[in-house]
Amino acid sequence: MVVLQGKSVFRDICVGPLFFYRRSQKSVLRRPIVDKKSEIERYRHAREEAAAQLQRLYEETVTTAGSANASIFEIHKMMLDDAEYVNSVENMINAQGMNPEYAVYLTGQNFFRMFVSMEDDYMRQRAEDVKDISSRLIDILTGESLKNDELPREASIIVADDLMPSETVRIPGEKVLGFVMRKGSVNSHTAILARSMGIPALVEVGDGLLEEYDGLNAAVDGYGEKIYINPDGKTLSSIRERKQQSDRHRIALGELKGKDNVTLDGRRIRLFANIGSLEDADKAKANDAGGIGLLRSELLYLGRDSEPDEETQYEFYKAVLEKFEGHDVVIRTLDIGADKQVPYLGLEKEENPAMGLRAVRLCLRRPELLKTQLRALYRAGVYGRLNIMYPMITSESELIGLKEIQREVISGLESEGADFARQVPVGIMIETPAAAIISDRLAAHVDFFSVGTNDLTQYTLAMDRQNRELSGFMDTHHEAVLRLIETAARNAHRAGIWIGICGELAADETLTGSFISMGIDELSVAPSMILPIRRRIRELNLEKQDGK
Numbered sequence: 001m002v003v004l005q006g007k008s009v010f011r012d013i014c015v016g017p018l019f020f021y022r023r024s025q026k027s028v029l030r031r032p033i034v035d036k037k038s039e040i041e042r043y044r045h046a047r048e049e050a051a052a053q054l055q056r057l058y059e060e061t062v063t064t065a066g067s068a069n070a071s072i073f074e075i076h077k078m079m080l081d082d083a084e085y086v087n088s089v090e091n092m093i094n095a096q097g098m099n100p101e102y103a104v105y106l107t108g109q110n111f112f113r114m115f116v117s118m119e120d121d122y123m124r125q126r127a128e129d130v131k132d133i134s135s136r137l138i139d140i141l142t143g144e145s146l147k148n149d150e151l152p153r154e155a156s157i158i159v160a161d162d163l164m165p166s167e168t169v170r171i172p173g174e175k176v177l178g179f180v181m182r183k184g185s186v187n188s189h190t191a192i193l194a195r196s197m198g199i200p201a202l203v204e205v206g207d208g209l210l211e212e213y214d215g216l217n218a219a220v221d222g223y224g225e226k227i228y229i230n231p232d233g234k235t236l237s238s239i240r241e242r243k244q245q246s247d248r249h250r251i252a253l254g255e256l257k258g259k260d261n262v263t264l265d266g267r268r269i270r271l272f273a274n275i276g277s278l279e280d281a282d283k284a285k286a287n288d289a290g291g292i293g294l295l296r297s298e299l300l301y302l303g304r305d306s307e308p309d310e311e312t313q314y315e316f317y318k319a320v321l322e323k324f325e326g327h328d329v330v331i332r333t334l335d336i337g338a339d340k341q342v343p344y345l346g347l348e349k350e351e352n353p354a355m356g357l358r359a360v361r362l363c364l365r366r367p368e369l370l371k372t373q374l375r376a377l378y379r380a381g382v383y384g385r386l387n388i389m390y391p392m393i394t395s396e397s398e399l400i401g402l403k404e405i406q407r408e409v410i411s412g413l414e415s416e417g418a419d420f421a422r423q424v425p426v427g428i429m430i431e432t433p434a435a436a437i438i439s440d441r442l443a444a445h446v447d448f449f450s451v452g453t454n455d456l457t458q459y460t461l462a463m464d465r466q467n468r469e470l471s472g473f474m475d476t477h478h479e480a481v482l483r484l485i486e487t488a489a490r491n492a493h494r495a496g497i498w499i500g501i502c503g504e505l506a507a508d509e510t511l512t513g514s515f516i517s518m519g520i521d522e523l524s525v526a527p528s529m530i531l532p533i534r535r536r537i538r539e540l541n542l543e544k545q546d547g548k
């Protein structure tokens with residue numbers, strides 16, 4: 001038996017034969033051409049055919065894995081039309097008399113090298129995509145397609161260095177028990193797809209995964225983050241036992257869908273989800289979230305080379321609001337800065353970014369940034385129950401400044417005669433000790449509070465939340481933090497507004513009873529934590545005080 005370690009992307013277990021995915025080896029040769037004009041035409045036809053294929057793949061993937069996963073094929077379509085890429089290929093044909101296959105191959109290589117050397121993570125990932133579209137074009141130009149023997153005949157554990165998006169969706173779902181990648185990353189397309197298909201997947205397993213294991217029986221343990229090749233009987237039975245346990249657990253949790261979040265002594269609490277994308281919104285729905293307690297809108301700003309414009313933002317917020325029609329959706333305005341940096345804003349390097357120009361501070365300094373977002377939010381607000389939330393508040397004057405910008409945006413929309421939501425509750429995050437301490441004053445300006453325990457803990461304990469060295473010091477149940485939450489809860493209720501918790505502590509089952517006792521009205525957690533927290537709420541009896 002060989003045991004290899006990787007990183008788990010989806011925690012489940014599968015047992016079956018290994019199938020080593022082999023890319024068809026394309027040998028693209030340079031050959032002389034006679035008629036440049038007709039070769040250019042041939043390339044243009046291939047582009048059209050590739051666009052049609054990508055459109056079909058997009059539509060198929062939308063139905064099998066949702067629009068978020070399918071969007072990669074839209075990106076491919078855009079790359080196919082990229083002016084620099086197209087000019088490079090056509091120039092090589094025209095100026096150097098190159099055959100289109102070879103021109104596409106060389107252009108693909110050049111672009112791949114350029115993307116791979118970029119610093120930005122998002123751009124580096126585009127390297128695989130450019131390879132993917134180039135190989136699609138070459139397939140069309142040479143008339144080659146995937147041969148049957150490259151696909152598994154029986155349901156298997158698919159092994160590769162990494163898979164390109166089009167390869168991942170080309171393998172029929174019923175033939176995939178799990179994915180194991182030598183390279184890959186937890187955010188690669190294969191990983192995202194594995195999560196949405198709910199199948200076990202390991203990435204970064206390394207070169208120990210030898211071709212000679214092809215066809216051998218193996219077990220992937222997504223919990224222990226291991227793959228066992230040729231597992232012995234004892235290992236297999238303990239893995240199978242674990243699988244049965246996890247299936248039982250999942251079934252039991254599934255039965256809680258549609259049930260109330262109510263304790264044995266009748267105390268109710270709202271249970272919402274934290275999301276960052278449409279894909280997360282689907283997961284929140286599937287896990288029976290009562291609404292969205294935190295949409296981290298800055299995720300829309302990260303990983304791109306320019307600020308998302310008003311229309312892009314409007315479409316995204318509208319889509320989320322429509323998915324959660326009839327339910328509250330709290331969208332937080334952008335929290336850029338500190339650990340979330342974007343290159344296009346040209347922010348100066350700070351000595352101490354966690355205490356620097358982040359979130360509303362940046363918005364107050366650059367109101368245009370917030371204005372675009374607020375315009376998109378108010379316009380999208382007509383499609384659902386929108387709530388706007390400001391992050392990193394420390395003072396009343398910040399709130400007064402933000403409301404001033406808000407008024408300007410509203411009167412601008414009014415004078416344009418735009419269709420927008422007029423009654424949008426506005427709240428703030430309580431995530432600095434200052435905000436918790438003066439929450440009595442802040443409550444007078446807003447409709448709700450949501451406690452960001454991640455930052456509240458970091459700033460109260462003066463411990464960087466990103467610094468792993470501090471994990472031994474970081475007491476996430478520190479009384480100082482709990483007292484600040486209690487203060488904010490008391491002040492919220494005195495002012496007649498609701499208070500929720502959207503930091504990670506909201507999903508800490510050992511604190512659920514304490515939070516309900518404090519009068520917290522809403523907990524907002526990762527979609528996968530909704531049902532476990534519901535189970536916890538339903539077993540508590542606070543009158544008997546056994547739930548603390």
Ligand code: PEP
Nearest residue numbers: 431452453454455502503
């Ligand atoms: C928090 O600080 O607890 C929070 C929810 O916000 P973020 O983790 O995005 O900073």
Ligand code: MG
Nearest residue numbers: 431452454455
């Ligand atoms: Mg925060």
